[in-house]
Amino acid sequence: MAQKVEQKTIWDQLGMIDYRYIYAVFLVLLVIPVIQPVGIPMKIGPTTQIYYNTIMNLPKGSFILFHNWVSLDIWSDMGPIIIVTFKMLWSIPKDQDITIIMYQSTSDAAIKIHDLLKAECKPPQWRLDTYGQTWVDLGYQLVYASELTMAATAANFKAVVTKDYYGTEIEKIPAIQRVMKKAAPYDVLNAYDFDLMIWGSWGCTDPDVYVRQWWTAGSPPYALPQLFMTIGNCVPNAMPYYGKDKPIRAFIPGAAGAAELELLTGFKGDGMKMADITDLGGIGTVTFFILGNLAFLGKKFLTKKEE
């Protein structure tokens, strides 16, 4: 008995492209900007502008809390934001008298940040000369082991953080003593003592936690304004808290956001390169979406049905 050979139409063939070819095309698209940056044009969005203005226009004598909870596995997306933010912080003039207290909550990023502080994000000499007076590096602190730990830190840093990166007890550090005196109780370092919190995370439910523990908690509420360094898909979670009188004053979403910030500040870095890569990858994605849909629609409407 002769077997019936099924004829494959062009739509069938289009819809059955081996996925490994698609991977290969993507790899090529993503590698091109790594070897030779394309420089796809972009414009600076309002949140990036607000992020920049919030840091650069802080009132004289303000206290900034910098909390990085970004691990190295997502560094390519968020690292550029952290780097450009550090460069912005270090570019604030000395006469602005801005005090920065920082810590990292992932052990691998803590190593990376300390490498950066010695090289690409090296503080200006006047900051290095005044360590402990104008800025403090608390190193790796497990502040976000759970919401309980974060609540304890916001209420009293001493409950979780005892020493800085160099092993000095935090009460003996002049900058910490100065920050503690900003708001009552004057012998406790807590969320009331800061004017701005810059924090980075890739957990999309983290805006809820940070808003709960650094804005809403406390009696009266801490109401600590925040700048959020994040990844693109956490933006919908940040939006409910975003606004000029809301907890999150601005956010920078992923490498594309970092690229905008680099463009605005002039501190060119990996953000623009990463934005190039994701843009090219996006073009590839849309192309394959179109091809996939063409295959589906072509098969459905243009293939002759058997009588």
Add this chain to the structure above:
Amino acid sequence: MAFQAQAGTLMATIVIVSQLTMLWKDNFFFRWGTRIVVAYAVADSMGWSLYYLNTRFWTPFTTKGEWWWMLAVLAGLMLYFRLSRQYGWVAKYPLGLQLGLGVGVASVAMLRAQILDQVVWTVRDLFTAKTTMEVFNAIVAFVAVASVVSYFFFTREHTGVLKVSAFVGRAFMMASIAVIWAGDYIWAMAILAGVLTFLVNSFVKGLLLGMPV
């Protein structure tokens, strides 16, 4: 490139390539790399746990006589009873304590930040918006919130006005999911881009060609 950096780059490259081979198909090299990463993560976590046990509990206990920290250690050790079928009930006490504290810390702030403030902001933004874009945003947010809430209103059949508003709410939810998915996709691509950047810059240029990275 210093020897230490070279060794690190080589090790990272081997593990990265092992993971990328999964794009072709599951294989021994991929599973080996996965185990290396898991082993690293476990060792790192154990190291930090021991560090914290020492600095936060053991040292204050032995040097300052602060014995009460050991109650927390005791509660932590009690958790291990869950491994026993006979004495598993012992673990319920520290677990209950942890759960109670967690819920207590989160719930009050949650009520205000995620419910009351959100209701206030959604309505208030309609009246405080200044620019055309702010007015547009406030209207969209209000319509989205109202329609999505109506979608979850199950005590009455979705007919008439409720049917229309539930449909609009569903459209908003679908749009929201699409945004999250697109963001997730771009994020994954950025991670892959980072990996490729590392392979090209650190491994090929830095390690193989000896160029400055």
